[in-house]
Amino acid sequence: ETGVTQSPTHLIKTRGQQVTLRCSSQSGHNTVSWYQQALGQGPQFIFQYYREEENGRGNFPPRFSGLQFPNYSSELNVNALELDDSALYLCASSLSGGHQETQYFGPGTRLLVL
């Protein structure tokens, strides 16, 4: 069974640029959630995708957008990067997004915005 994978592992961008982060869900999982974790804080929910549709969104501006593909992999896109976007971005997958399910997290992408 393949776990959740994310790419790239690290990324450096400058203010105003755009970035795309990628996530492959665990085999058999059709739900992917994205979280932002600033240094020293707990992860904050960005949004969730279930079967290619957005299924909930946290308190993040529209410049944070996402996609889920037919194979249930997912992308997180951030436009007009700001310094405060520097963080560890985590994706998590679960079997079908049900409340009784464990969410499995990937290793994260560390984004630094200069």
Place this chain on the structure above:
Amino acid sequence: KQEVTQIPAALSVPEGENLVLNCSFTDSAIYNLQWFRQDPGKGLTSLLLIQSSQREQTSGRLNASLDKSSGRSTLYIAASQPGDSATYLCAVGLGDYKLSFGAGTTVTVRA
């Protein structure tokens, strides 16, 4: 708005001592509570998931309890080892499927 708090923020214990980590949440309308471990710069590893109808879950040296009415959960780690050094995060599962996390407790187990 659900607030999740973990106290203390950091903890240092000698090897062999039992660890007690606390998590509190403000809204008892949760679906579940999950404990995670995070090593420096890494992703999260799920340790235990407690459904809202359950009182506790156990896995090896780990035991987690849940008291929804008082908004509290406790993670016990028996006979701590240096390999247990990490940050431990609790997260509550909400009706809109998202997890709301605490800031974590960073544990150091001294050899």
